[in-house]
Amino acid sequence: MKVTRDVIEYVAHLGRLELDPDEIERYTSQLDAILEYMDKLNSLDTSGIEPTTHAIPNVNVFREDDVTEAFSVEASVGNAPERKGSFFKVPPIIEVE
Amino acid sequence: MEELLGKDILELGNLLAKKEITSVELTKCYLERIKRHDGALQSYLRVTEDLAINMAQEADKKIAKGEGSLLTGIPLGIKDILCTRDMETTCASQILRGFIAPYDATVIQRMKQSGFIHLGRLNMDEFAMGSSTENSSFQVTKNPWDLSRIPGGSSGGSAAAVAAGLCVAALGTDTGGSIRQPASLCGTVGLKPTYGRVSRYGLVAFASSLDQIGPITRSVKDAAALLQVIAGRDGMDSTSIPQPVPDYLSYIGRDVGGLRIGIPQEYFIEGMEPDVRKAVEDAIKVFERNGTAVVPISLPHTDYAVATYYVICTAEASSNLARYDGVKYGFRAPGKDIIEMYKKTRSAGFGKEVKRRIILGTYVLSSGYYDAYYRKAGQVRTLIKRDFDRAFEQCDLVLTPVSPTTAFRIGEKVEDPLTMYLSDIFTIPVNLAGLPGLSVPCGFDHTGLPIGLQIIGKPLDEPLILQAAHVFETEMRLKKIPDRFA
Numbered sequence: 001m002k003v004t005r006d007v008i009e010y011v012a013h014l015g016r017l018e019l020d021p022d023e024i025e026r027y028t029s030q031l032d033a034i035l036e037y038m039d040k041l042n043s044l045d046t047s048g049i050e051p052t053t054h055a056i057p058n059v060n061v062f063r064e065d066d067v068t069e070a071f072s073v074e075a076s077v078g079n080a081p082e083r084k085g086s087f088f089k090v091p092p093i094i095e096v097e
Numbered sequence: 098m099e100e101l102l103g104k105d106i107l108e109l110g111n112l113l114a115k116k117e118i119t120s121v122e123l124t125k126c127y128l129e130r131i132k133r134h135d136g137a138l139q140s141y142l143r144v145t146e147d148l149a150i151n152m153a154q155e156a157d158k159k160i161a162k163g164e165g166s167l168l169t170g171i172p173l174g175i176k177d178i179l180c181t182r183d184m185e186t187t188c189a190s191q192i193l194r195g196f197i198a199p200y201d202a203t204v205i206q207r208m209k210q211s212g213f214i215h216l217g218r219l220n221m222d223e224f225a226m227g228s229s230t231e232n233s234s235f236q237v238t239k240n241p242w243d244l245s246r247i248p249g250g251s252s253g254g255s256a257a258a259v260a261a262g263l264c265v266a267a268l269g270t271d272t273g274g275s276i277r278q279p280a281s282l283c284g285t286v287g288l289k290p291t292y293g294r295v296s297r298y299g300l301v302a303f304a305s306s307l308d309q310i311g312p313i314t315r316s317v318k319d320a321a322a323l324l325q326v327i328a329g330r331d332g333m334d335s336t337s338i339p340q341p342v343p344d345y346l347s348y349i350g351r352d353v354g355g356l357r358i359g360i361p362q363e364y365f366i367e368g369m370e371p372d373v374r375k376a377v378e379d380a381i382k383v384f385e386r387n388g389t390a391v392v393p394i395s396l397p398h399t400d401y402a403v404a405t406y407y408v409i410c411t412a413e414a415s416s417n418l419a420r421y422d423g424v425k426y427g428f429r430a431p432g433k434d435i436i437e438m439y440k441k442t443r444s445a446g447f448g449k450e451v452k453r454r455i456i457l458g459t460y461v462l463s464s465g466y467y468d469a470y471y472r473k474a475g476q477v478r479t480l481i482k483r484d485f486d487r488a489f490e491q492c493d494l495v496l497t498p499v500s501p502t503t504a505f506r507i508g509e510k511v512e513d514p515l516t517m518y519l520s521d522i523f524t525i526p527v528n529l530a531g532l533p534g535l536s537v538p539c540g541f542d543h544t545g546l547p548i549g550l551q552i553i554g555k556p557l558d559e560p561l562i563l564q565a566a567h568v569f570e571t572e573m574r575l576k577k578i579p580d581r582f583a
Contacts, residue, residue, distance in 0.1 A: 007460070008456065011456050011460045011463060015415060015455045015456060015458075015459040016439040017444050017455060017456065018443075018444040019452075023452070027453060030453065030514055030515075031453070031456065031457060031460070033515055034407065034457060034515055035460075037403075037404060037515055038470065040400075041404050041405065041470075041473050041477055042473070044398075046480070049479050050476070050479060051472055051479060052475055052476075052478040052482055052529075053306060053475060054306050054336065054531075055292050055478075055528075055529065055530055055531025056292050056293045056336075056531045056556060058338065061335040063332060071200070075200075078199065079195075079196055079197060079425065079427070080425060081423060081426075081428065088424050088425065090424055090438070091431075091434050092435065093434070093435045
């Protein structure tokens, strides 16, 4: 076993997901199989090989620092599930004593 | 109407210019067909009937003034992952339900300038994650050739609608095969352009180093026409390629004599259905008869592509999908503090395949595993790319199957993600290497399900791919629309 229930629960927390016991069970066994399959990459010697992050290299893309039309406040916050005026409204982030 | 179904975009453009039909008539024909057939097919998430009629009226005015261009008055379907101003864009996910895009994706903007008609939003696997369109949160799209089977994915709605004649053509997106595989399983043409050929601005991101937008059509010529409109450098996407856009349509009708066609031995594996193998081998003979040289080539790292892909795409996805937090748009579930709100929102809003990939992607990027998985996969990606670089020293195009099987049954692979992932074994390497690849129908299996041939080219060699695919298509003269929908 490469992954345990504890690992899945920890990774789910990092990814801001809450899983029920059934999901933890299912993802543990599925991810174990997938990671085991991925282990085949370790049979390749890749020492000294640079990783590819983008297939078509396109470096130093510059543009003039011109002022262009931007989204209005309304367009930017218009989709928010909760808002107050021109702000996004969220539940408490810092606990107040 | 039936004779209109057989017309390509240029022919329809001619009829419109000569006033033999109007765009409003053509659009109503397609809306009527959607009403008649889409109850069974389930390819559209939303049909934008009023908008389509409005756009068609505008198109007819443009044509009357002699201002029509390539797509003026042509009714098209759009995969529901391309932001379109003042319209809901959901990615077939509960978490984006109700999201109204405040801007047009660059491809949509370009097609609007060309005067296209927006028929509606096509179904897909949630956030383009899947190979069967069964991961849509809203509905299961059927394969038009056999309604008990999947249309492929993730652009399954697009491929099904095009194959059933419920739009002239459609746009899809392809991260690991999501244009080519459904195109193949539905008997249509699907083109994934070179990475960067088409701007990704306004395409909801899944795996940014792999995603590309491209056409799904009933003919190679239509794929060339659509690419003509959507391709090109865009200041809003710094990964878009600055090279000028060639006149793709001018390559349609040129012969393929003297070209060298590479056949990779690694693509003719065990597990491939005999009918698929036979159809692809016959396709190679068609190219030989047309004067191409056939060169055996080797792509030795093919067997590592699926593992490489699922490390890279899940890592990028886990990062891209962090933005769905219930704050800026879409769905929110209540929580006593912000972390609980995030967790409840994401857990209720994402479907199970999306959660699986977020967990996998978070795992491979997490402290202590980054080098073992993500860095390693990036290195193997280099090896896969080099395989193609070497192969293209010996040949001009590479021919392979698109998928090892024809369309599988609905429900057959949903509980077995690894088997589902392996169904993209022939399309994934093309994304990893950033190359253009096209699926063109090459026959049917013994039960009447379509089979696709993949034509892969060097970076920016879309003209040569389209040229070769058109020669092949012309020779094959395969049936395009299933009887049920004809």
